Amino acid sequence: MTETSRGVTAAAWWPWLLLPAIASALVASGLVLGAATDLRFGEDVESFVNVPLALGFSTVAAGIWATRPDTRGLKRLGLLYTVVGLASAVVFPAHAWANAGRDLLGADFAGWLGEWVWALGAAPLMGIGLVLYPDGEVPGRRWWPVPVGGVLAVVLLAGTNALMAFEPTRAPAWEPIAFAAFVLLLACAGAGLVALCLRFVRAAPGSDLRGQVGAFLIAGFLVVGFAALPDGNTPAHLVIALMMGAALPATVASAVVRHRLLDQQALAARLETVSASRQALVTEREDERLRLRRDLHDGLGPSLAAIGLGLRQLQRDVPDTQHVVVTALADEVQRAVVEVRRLCDGLSPDALQDLGLSTALAEVADRLGALGGPEVVVTAGPLPPLPAAHEVVAYRVLMEATTNAVRHSGASRVTVGLHWADGLHGCVEDDGAGIPAGARAGVGLRAMTERADELGGRTTVGPSDTGGTRVSLWLPGVHP
Known part of the structure; x- marks a missing residue:
């Protein structure tokens, strides 16, 4: 990687490092608030599972946004991952703040927030993330009900839990909807695994x-299986929760680094395809220019020359x-002949067409x-036969x-060199004063x-x- 590319990469990353920082x-x-208020970390399984989700997915999201994705799938x-990372990060301090005691400013709000914001953390991964992995697209059109159902399940879970926390007396009325939303979430997660x-x-x-x-498939099975287990607050549950919470972001990060979730190979292939297409267009353009030059040189040029010659002969007889009038016409035809020659030389140099590349350069050297x-x-x-463009x-x-x-x-x-070695190599070297420092x-x-x-050369x-x-x-080795 060049220094310039390192600088561009760093410049792209800096704005998005705010996500994992937050x-x-x-x-x-x-953590600090929990330690200060004697919060029992070992029994706080539901909040602790969000720690690896917060740190892992906020970092993965930063990595995706830093590449400035140009596809809807990667943007999804x-x-x-931004929503999952930030929502999971909010769950833990909200839970700790609420458990610190009602005398603490905002404790009631933190408790209410912690009751429903979790639904924006792990739940979207199960109901939406599994079916969209790894490119942000569903496997086919018939699969779109799965992420749509996942979004609906997340919204219902977050909404019903927020309402139940806001009005506990009406919780029994919302519990069936919350249960149905959770079942829908598990169904969407199962479809995502399929x-x-x-x-x-x-x-x-x-x-x-x-x-x-x-690896993501294995992690998905473990997370969905853990979500279906009965609640528990034992140290064993805490260890399993942390492992499950770290499984998904770890596998996604592994895909980014090792298996190119961001598809750097595909990007390189696209760039190579674009470069090849551009080369093909340039080659086709030069071939067309060569055909046009031949038409002008062999067709229009001789015709104009013949007309001019006839007009010059006519001058003596009129x-x-x-x-x-005849003289003016003959002069105009002569100017047209000169213009055709100029166009022919602009389309492809006469010396190059008449002598070939090596001899044409030698002719330039003799003239200079x-x-x-x-x-x-x-x-x-x-040299091998080369395309006209080269x-x-x-x-x-x-x-x-x-x-x-x-x-x-x-x-x-002044020495001019030309040779073939995995492409066309040319060099012009002199023993003069060199380029002044700071010259543009x-x-x-x-x-x-x-x-x-x-x-595609340099x-x-x-x-x-x-x-x-x-x-x-240097020009790449492309044969006609």
């Missing part, structure tokens, strides 16, 4: 998808009164060397670099860089071994 602060406040997971099993079975052995789903400046030497190894880019980049060296370097010798890249250098970038500029400047070009 969760850690809430959990720490619950990011939102889900979906995970299907994903696991369908995934290719040894694939990243199977690695993502496997009366003086028409001589001016004849100006009385530095000696220009071209050394070229054998030839044009190599010719224009190396010609521009050679021209710059002759005009501006103050060198006595000019239009020519930016154009050279952009030309190479279009084909252009670099640095000092040469003789103290001058070295311009290096």
Whole structure:
């Protein structure tokens, strides 16, 4: 990883580190308050299970948001894990605050909050998270009732528990709804486990998808099984609760790091596909430009030249009164011929088409060397047949670099190298004064860089071994 990429990664992470920081602060406040008020930690199973959920999923959510996800699925997971992490973080200090005594300011509110906010912690993971793992999408359209039912179950659980805590006298009226919501939640969690099993079975052995789903599936079975067990406040229940609470965030984090839940391989593949598509477009563009040049050079150009020749012959035979008109027409045709030649050279240099890449560069070197400046030497190894786009880019980049060296370097010798080794390599090196410190890249250098970038190549500029400047070009090995 380059220094620039490290800086970009750090810059992306910093804003989202606030999520695990808030969760850690809430959990720490619950620990401190519990210790100060002699809260029996070993018997506080329901609140302690939220500690690993808070710390784990707030960190995972930060990791997802820091990548700036561009798919709805990853955004769903990011939102889900954010809610789970922060809600789980609130449960623990709320429970500790309420148990500190009613004389403490806000203890009643904390007690009420702790009675229902848990439904936004572990419950969404069971009813929604299992079926959406690992990409935030359901396995198929028929599976959408599962996350919808999970959302409904979470809302009903949170709402009924909030109402029962707010008006305890009316709790019996809400208990059947709360029980039905819990049953619905377990049903959605069971369906989510089935979906995970299907994903696991369908995934290719040894694939990243199977690695993502496997451990999460085991953790999901354990968590759902633990949720269905009778309540208990023994130390054994506490240990099991902590293990179960840590299982899901640990497996998700493992998928992020080891099995690329954020799908870095897929991202790299997409980037590679985009790069290949861009190269194909550039190659197709250059091929089309070459065909257009041939049509102009072999069709329109000769036709215009023939018309011009006929007009020049007509000049001698027409009366003086028409001589001016014919001359003007002949001059206009001549200007059109010149313009066609200019267009042809712009579409693809004449020397490149007539001589080939190596010989065309040697012709440029001879022309520049004849100006009385530095000696220009071209050394070229054998080259395979190259696409038109590669030839044009190599010719224009190396010609521009050679021209710059002759005009501006103050060198006595300029060397142009061209060879093939896992791609097309070109180099222009001089023994001049080198690039001044602090000099900015000019239009020519930016154009050279952009030309190479279009084909997935690169252009670099640095000092040469003789103290001058070295311009290096590399284009990937693509054969026509």
